[in-house]
Every structure is written in structure tokens, then in C-alpha cells.
Amino acid sequence: MKIDINALPPADQYKLLSSTIVPRPIALVSTWSEKGGDNAAPFSFFNVMGENPPVLVLGLETKRGSGALKDTTINIRDNGQYVVHMVDEALAQAMNICAIDFPSGESETSHAKLELAESSLVKPKRIVAAPVAFECERIALLQVSPGRNIALGKVVMMHVRDGLLDPVTHYIDPEKYHPIGRMFGRLYTRTRDHFEMVVPGHADWLANQADV
Numbered sequence: 193m194k195i196d197i198n199a200l201p202p203a204d205q206y207k208l209l210s211s212t213i214v215p216r217p218i219a220l221v222s223t224w225s226e227k228g229g230d231n232a233a234p235f236s237f238f239n240v241m242g243e244n245p246p247v248l249v250l251g252l253e254t255k256r257g258s259g260a261l262k263d264t265t266i267n268i269r270d271n272g273q274y275v276v277h278m279v280d281e282a283l284a285q286a287m288n289i290c291a292i293d294f295p296s297g298e299s300e301t302s303h304a305k306l307e308l309a310e311s312s313l314v315k316p317k318r319i320v321a322a323p324v325a326f327e328c329e330r331i332a333l334l335q336v337s338p339g340r341n342i343a344l345g346k347v348v349m350m351h352v353r354d355g356l357l358d359p360v361t362h363y364i365d366p367e368k369y370h371p372i373g374r375m376f377g378r379l380y381t382r383t384r385d386h387f388e389m390v391v392p393g394h395a396d397w398l399a400n401q402a403d404v
């Protein structure tokens with residue numbers, strides 16, 4: 193089945209993309225504004241785009257219905273600072289509360305009973321319960337359509353819950369780290385089912401072909 197995706201209404205394009213590009217990690221993003229105070233919201237159009245510098249990307253829609261910018265987008269545009277938190281199983285319910293469209297000025301984190309701590313280098317506070325937090329400075333906020341902005345951010349400081357990281361290898365312990373992934377709509381996945389694969393060297397691969 194071939195799909196001319198650009199010929200479809202945006203809502204159908206969204207369904208096709210968000211249900212096929214799965215699972216997606218979830219960024220719980222805290223921001224701050226003079227008027228509204230602390231703000232937090234989840235975003236699954238999210239990933240890492242590079243190191244040196246460490247770059248994270250967020251896909252920010254406008255509000256469905258009104259088409260207004262979300263508070264997160266406004267705060268990233270106006271202040272250029274935010275904190276991206278990874279969402280693990282323990283943080284899932286609180287993340288869901290943070291997705292509620294509370295009026296501007298009502299803090300999602302206090303409704304979700306999430307403790308905040310001062311960040312090291314940015315104004316928005318970080319969520320203490322998160323297993324991993326990235327303090328970010330905006331590199332660019334790109335408007336790709338009237339309804340969609342993309343935030344590129346540089347990580348200026350990283351926080352990892354004690355005991356999760358191997359300080360020698362710099363890898364997180366997958367037996368202790370349980371981020372959730374977004375499938376689509378109300379569907380999520382756990383990330384506990386690991387398996388290993390090693391990319392063989394070319395010579396080994398060729399030798400194996402001869403055996404087949």
C-alpha cells in the first residue's frame with residue numbers, strides 16, 4: 193500500500209507518523225516564565241541528535257482547536273532555557289498529569305506533586321524524581337509550518353539518579369533504568385525486553401556467507 197502522505201489531512205498524517213515511528217522516548221520538559229512561573233509538559237516527538245555539542249530535538253505542535261502556541265513553546269522562545277527529563281515507569285502517572293491543559297499560571301508539577309530543585313545553569317527548575325535530566329539552552333526554534341515548531345537545544349548540564357550510571361563506561365545500567373516509550377494515542381510500552389546483536393566485521397560476515 194502506497195500512501196501519498198502529503199495529500200492527506202494533517203490529522204491523518206499525524207496518525208500515520210505517530211503510530212509507525214514507535215516507540216518514542218518521552219521528554220518531560222520543564223520551563224519557566226515571569227508571568228506563569230513553573231511549567232512542565234511531556235513531548236514524545238523527541239530525540240537526541242548528536243554529541244559535541246550534545247543536541248536534543250523537540251517537536252512542538254500548536255494547541256489543537258485554538259492553534260495557540262503551547263506554554264512550553266512560548267517559554268523556550270522567550271527564555272531559551274528548559275530542562276528535559278526522561279520518563280521512567282515510576283514517573284509515568286505524574287507525566288500524564290503534566291499533559292493536562294491547565295490554565296497558564298497553574299503549575300503542572302504542583303498538581304502532579306512533583307518536587308522541584310534548582311537547576312545548575314538554567315532558570316527552569318528540574319524534577320527531582322526523574323531518572324535523568326538535561327539542562328538545555330535553545331540553539332534554534334524553527335517554525336516548519338503554522339502548527340509546528342521544532343526546538344533544537346544544547347545540553348549544558350546532565351543529572352543522573354545515583355546508582356544508575358556506571359562511572360567507568362558512562363553507560364546507564366539497563367537493569368535499573370526503565371524509561372517508558374510512547375506508542376500512539378493512549379498506548380505506551382515498557383523497555384525491559386532487551387536482546388543483543390553485534391555488527392560483525394566485513395571479513396567475518398563474508399566467512400559466514402561461505403558457510404550458508
Ligand SMILES: Cc1cc2nc3c(=O)[nH]c(=O)nc-3n(C[C@H](O)[C@H](O)[C@H](O)COP(=O)(O)O)c2cc1C
Pocket residue numbers: 218231232233234235236237238251252253254261262263264265287288290291292293294374
Ligand atoms: C505522552 C505524551 C506525549 C506528548 N507529545 C507531544 C509532542 O510531541 N508534541 C506536542 O506538541 N504535544 C505533545 N503532547 C501534548 C502536550 O503534552 C500537551 O499539549 C501539554 O498540555 C502542553 O503543555 P504546555 O502548554 O504547558 O506546554 C504529548 C502528551 C503526552 C501525554
